[in-house]
Amino acid sequence: MKRSVLLPPALLCAFLPLLGGQAPWETPARSIAAERILAHTRVLASDEFEGRAPGSPGEEKSVAYLAEQFRSMGLQPGGSGGSWTQDVPIVGVTSDVALSLADSPGGGFRPLAFPADFVAWSPRLEPSVAAADSELVFVGHGVTAPEFQWDDFKGTDVRGKTLLILVNDPQVPDPRDPGKLDPRVFKGNAMTYYGRWSYKFEEAARRGAAAAIIIHETKAAAYPWFVVVNSWSRERFGLQGSTEPTVPLAGWMHLDQARRVLAANGSTYEKAVAAASRRDFRPIPLKQRVAFSSRQTVRPVRSRNVFAALPGSDRRLRDDWLIYTAHWDHLGRNPKLDGDGIFNGAADNAIGAAGLLEIARAFATAPVRPKRSVLFLSVTAEEQGLLGARYYASRPVHPLARTVANINIDGLNPWGRTSDLRQIGQGSSTLDEVLLATAKARGRTVLPDAHPERGTFYRSDHFEFMKQGVPAIYINPGGHFLGKPAGYGESKLAEYIDRDYHKPSDEVKPDWDLSGAVEDLQVLMETGWRVADAHRMPAWKPGSEFHRERP
Known part of the structure; x- marks a missing residue:
């Protein structure tokens, strides 16, 4: 059987x-x-x-x-x-931002055009946010990465200042092949989290900056300017009860406007990128001053x-x-x-x-x-x-x-x-x-x-x-x-x-x-x-x- x-x-x-x-x-x-x-x-x-x-x-x-x-x-x-x-x-914040530059300390402020020159918002849950006269500082990629022995700030106190930041990671040439990026530093051609906009705003907030403004460049950001405008120019959301620090003003600057800012300081965008790709880079105070204000509409969701x-x-x-x-x-x-x-x-x-x-x-x-x-x-x-x-x-x-x-x-x-x-x-x-x-x-x-x-x-x-x-x-x-x-x-x-x-x-x-x-x-x-x-x-x-x- x-x-x-x-x-x-x-x-x-x-x-x-x-x-x-x-x-x-x-x-x-x-x-x-x-x-x-x-x-x-x-x-x-x-x-x-x-x-x-x-x-x-x-x-x-x-x-x-x-x-x-x-x-x-x-x-x-x-x-x-x-x-x-x-x-x-979550909590929604709609920011009505005015952003102005003065070409020198004590000079008159001129408004930047939204959204042609900039897009910005404030994550603060307050009726209004403002800075009357903030020093503008170019901080390279705004990165502190101990595992790569990299520090763009070099101990510079940026509290109350407006940071102008490059998108993506430092582009460090490979000493064995200068035509390529060094794979031992920021993973070479692959973007790390240090290259993301979210990290740059987080780092600026941790350091007490008044504002963080990223220079938009289409290839480095991986999307064109209209994506910035459509994504960040309206109501933005954050988690309610978050204890993470926030920068008072976060935003993007159009590449053409950034070129004008750098040119007024005797530099170019290309020179700024090259300087920020060196380990010995130090923050560069720029002659412009920044003023901004934002009227905030806040709603819990x-x-x-x-x-x-x-x-x-x-x-x-x-x-x-x-x-x-x-x-x-x-x-x-x-x-x-x-x-x-x-x-x-x-x-x-x-x-x-x-x-x-x-x-x-x-x-x-x-x-x-x-x-x-x-x-x-x-x-x-x-x-x-x-x-x-x-x-x-x-x-x-x-x-x-x-x-x-x-x-x-x-x-x-x-x-x-x-x-x-x-x-x-x-x-x-x-x-x-x-x-x-x-x-x-x-x-x-x-x-x-x-x-x-x-x-x-x-x-x-x-x-x-x-x-x-x-x-x-x-x-x-x-x-x-x-x-x-x-x-x-x-x-x-x-x-x-x-x-x-x-x-x-x-x-x-x-x-x-x-x-x-x-x-x-x-x-x-x-x-x-x-x-x-x-x-x-x-x-x-x-x-x-x-x-x-x-x-």
């Missing part, structure tokens, strides 16, 4: 690929469909949702839509007490993260969590614009939120569940400085010590199939190998960030999880498009940045081809499932700036 042996579902799933059966993620991954991604994107990016700004009617509609989609999939609420949302208390949960199947591991993220917010609407004033944010990031919904649906319809639990988290206020992700990472619903990984979706490929995909932040953790194996099994390759100098690694929600010790994956579209000429992907990306990024024209395009988005989501779903079923948590690699021991 033959005896049959019944294996537990989790064990059976582990052995299926070895026995010639189907891996548990295959059927749900194949169900991921371009039509559903596009349908969700059309809704979230519609004029009815008004650009999805935090604290707006567009937020109410976005949160309700996401929660209802999660509910209809049969997922469980992500929060305690049956809640589909996590309150994120209860924004929300939206989340849903899929409990794990393994009793020992179901208290571990894999988190998929995608931000739902964008820039809202600007009634001061002529014509279309709605920033629909189709590619940034309605399509990413749609991708999150489609992955969640695929997991929810799978015949078996992964061993660990999965949280699908759509966060608020990414465009305001990753605020929703920062809030969750500092007040997690599920302990970060039991959070195995974050897989972040910020944008998807709308231009067709690629043979590759680009991993942002490659080399940080053992998630690299999981992603690589998954892509290889699907006949695809994983390449590093094509443009590390743009600082994309620090510009999306995964960064807040990594800062708290959670390994993360964030991918961008690949560059090798099937059936397209070489350079097609780069040209489409450049076209998007120039024509649509942070503009009202970021809408669903009639020529979108989401076949590549589907295949990227399939890779992300399978990667996540593999992580959720793995015996051990992903680990940090030695040398990672986020390295810490994990269970």
Whole structure:
């Protein structure tokens, strides 16, 4: 008599690929469909949702839509007490700024033109902020980086002064090959966090500056001036109750205006950049004086993260969590614009939120569940400085010590199939190998960030999880498009940045081809499932700036 042996579902799933059966993620991954991604994107990016700004009617509609989609999939609420949302208390500040320069001490002040010469705001929660006569000091890149033995301030007291700062990192030539940047200093061509605008304002605040003004240069910033105008010239948000220091005035100066300032001091922008790339650089007092005032409109806002949960199947591991993220917010609407004033944010990031919904649906319809639990988290206020992700990472619903990984979706490929995909932040953790194996099994390759100098690694929600010790994956579209000429992907990306990024024209395009988005989501779903079923948590690699021991 033959005896049959019944294996537990989790064990059976582990052995299926070895026995010639189907891996548990295959059927749900194949169900991921371009039509559903596009349908969700059309809704979230519609004029009815008004650009999805935090604290707006567009937020109410976005949160309700996401929660209802999660509910209809049969997922469980992500929060305690049956809640589909996590309150994120933020505060909005609208600044009406006047900024003037005097060409010498005691000279008359002349106003700069907004937004032609500058864009500025104050993060202070006060009715008004002002400085009547502040010394202007050029501080290079405004960086203090002990690990690179770099200090732009050299002990200079900048309290009460206005700092003029270069964007990005110091561009230090490699002594072995002066045509390249030194990889031992600020990671060479790759932007570090010291190059981000957020760091520069934080450092200025820590040093007691009256104002911090970054010189905008399109290549170094990785986006043109209109992005600065559209992103920073209206209401800005911060987390309520934050104890982090803030500079009274933060802003950007147009490169043409900066050139005029430097020329009045007998210098040029190019000379200033070269000087700031030397270790012996010291702050340079400029002859101009600065006066500014800002009338502030402040309002508290209860924004929300939206989340849903899929409990794990393994009793020992179901208290571990894999988190998929995608931000739902964008820039809202600007009634001061002529014509279309709605920033629909189709590619940034309605399509990413749609991708999150489609992955969640695929997991929810799978015949078996992964061993660990999965949280699908759509966060608020990414465009305001990753605020929703920062809030969750500092007040997690599920302990970060039991959070195995974050897989972040910020944008998807709308231009067709690629043979590759680009991993942002490659080399940080053992998630690299999981992603690589998954892509290889699907006949695809994983390449590093094509443009590390743009600082994309620090510009999306995964960064807040990594800062708290959670390994993360964030991918961008690949560059090798099937059936397209070489350079097609780069040209489409450049076209998007120039024509649509942070503009009202970021809408669903009639020529979108989401076949590549589907295949990227399939890779992300399978990667996540593999992580959720793995015996051990992903680990940090030695040398990672986020390295810490994990269970």
